[in-house]
Amino acid sequence: MSDSELFLGGQDWDTVSSRTSADTLVINMGPQHPSTHGVLRMVLELDGETIVNAHSVIGYLHTGIEKTTEVRTWTQGVTLVTRMDYLSPLFNEAGYCLAVERLLGVEAPERAQAIRVLLMELNRIASHLVWIATTGMELGALSLMLYGFRERELILDIFEHITGLRMNHAFIRPGGISTDLPEGSVEKIREFLDYVPARFDEYETLLTENPTWIDRNKGIGVLPADVALGLGVTGPLLRAAGVAQDLRKTQPYCGYEQYDFDVPVATEADCLARYHVRMAEMRESVKIARQVLDTLPGGPVMVTDPKIAWPAQLKLGNDGLGNSLDYIRSIMGESMEALIHHFKLVTEGFSVPAGEVYVPVESPRGELGFHVVSSGDNKPWRVHTRDPSFINLQAMPYMVRGQLIADVIAAVASIDPVMGGVDR
C-alpha cells in the first residue's frame, strides 16, 4: 500500500474529480445518506460498481466542546463532555472524571466506582444494541432495527430512573457520582439482566445462520491486525482481528480487576467477526453487571473532602429530586459559613493542581482517552479527547477499496462511528 493510497482525506468535489481518470466515476454519499450514521459524508471513486478509492469528509457536527470546557469549571466540564459521543455518554463522563481525579489525587469511594462500572456496562449494551439495530436496518434485516431499539429503551428507562435523564446524564462527577441509586434500581436492573440474554439469543437465531446476513458480512471490510494497529484502530475492530486488547484487562480502572469476564476475540477481521465479537461483548457486560449487583459495596458515593464534593444533599421529595430540607435549613438558617461554602463551590468550583494526565477507558468503540491539562486554576487549561470513532474512521478507505458499493454500507456500519464523537 503506497502512502498516497493510505491518505485520502476530504478533498472537496472539484479537487477530487479533477484528479481522477476519465474511466472512473466520483459520487458523493452523504452527509445525509440514511446509512451513514449521522452526518458523515463519503466521496467514492468508482470503476463500475467497484470502489477504487474512498474518503470521508467530517466536521459537519463540530461543536467546539473541547474549547468550551476551557471556560467552564471542572464540574461543568462533565456536562459538556457527556455530549460528545452521545451513544456512550457515561464513558465520556467516567473518562473525564478519572482524569480530573488523577490530577486531584483523589479516588472515588468504592460504591461510586461499582456504580460507575454498572452504568458503563449497561451503556455498553445500549450502544451495541444501537449498533445491531442500525446495522441490521442497513443490511436489510429490518426487524433487528425494531428489536435493538426496543431493548435499548429498557436501558434508557433504567438510566432515567437512576440519573433523571435518558441521555447526556452528567451523573458521574469528579470525586464520585452525583447521587446514590434511588430505591428500586437494583431490582429494575436485575429484571432487565434476566430478560435480555434471551433477546440476544433471538437476534442470533435471526442472524448467525442467515445466508443473506453472512453474504453481506463475510469477507467484507477486512482489516488485519497490523494495519489496524498502524491506523490506531482499537476496540471491537481490533479484537475481531485477533488482538485481545481491552483496557479493562490491561490497565484496570474503577475496580474492573475484581470482576470475572472474558475478552471476546475473533480472527477473521471481517464484518462478520465484528458481529460475533460485539454480541459476545454484550453477554460479557451482562455478566459484569450481575457481579456488580451481587457485590455492591455500601458507603458514600462521593469523596468526603468538602473542598471537592458537590455541596448539595439531594433527596427525593414530593415534588421530585432536590436539596433536602434539612440541608436547606442548615445553610439558610443556621450556618453562614456553610452557605458561603456552598455558594463558592457551586459558582467558582474547585482548583486542580497544575499538570497533565492522559487517562484512557475502554468505550464500546475502543480506547476513549482524555488528555487533561490543568494550570492550577478552577477551569481546565485544555481537555483533549481521543475519540475512538474519529481514529477508527481512518480505516474506512482501507476496508472498502476493491469492494462493491453496497459493501461500503456494511463496512462503515461495522466501524460503528458516532459522529458526535468524531466531530466533537
Added chain:
Amino acid sequence: MDEKLAVFVAEARERFPLAVSEPVEEFGQTSVDVGRDGLSDVAGFLRDEVPFELLADWSCVDYFGIEPPERRFMCAAHLASVRFPERLRLRVWIPEGDERCPSLTALWPAANFMEREIFDFFGITFDGHPDLRRIFMPEDWQGHPQRKDYPLGGVNVQYKNGAFIPPPNLRVPPEATTGYPGRTA
C-alpha cells in the same frame, strides 16, 4: 515508573542523548521531552525496537501566557502497546512564530487525522504530512480556534466566500416596532 519502561527510556536516551530528556514522572505517568529535530528518529526507535506499536493520541496544548514564547506550544504523543501495559508520553515544544513539527504519519498512519486536527486548531504545520488540510473547520476559515489568543466572542461569524454577519453585540436590532414579531399595528 515501571522497571521495564525505565529500561526503554534509558535505551532511548543512550541512543539519542541530545534529543531525549530525563524522564519526568507526574501523576504516575512518564513523559520525556523530545527535541523537534530528533522526533522522527526517536519515535521510530520506540516503535521498532521497544514495544510501542500504537500511537494512542497526538494532541497539542497552547501554553500562551504560562510558558515563554519559545515554548508556547506543546505537542504530546501518547505511545501505547498491546504487549505492554505502560505508556510513554513524548513532549515536543514548539516556539511561537515557527510552528512546525515533523510528521509522524510515516511511522503511524494513525497520525493522519490527528495532525490535521492539530493543524486545524493550533496552526502547527507538520513537515512530511501528505495531505495537511483543515479537518473540522471550513477550509476557508480564518485563524486557529483553539489557540488561547483566539477571541472567544465579539468577532464576525464567518460564512463561505468571505460572507459574514457581525457578532451579536454589534448587530443592528430589527426595527423596534410594536412589541412582538408579526404584529403590525
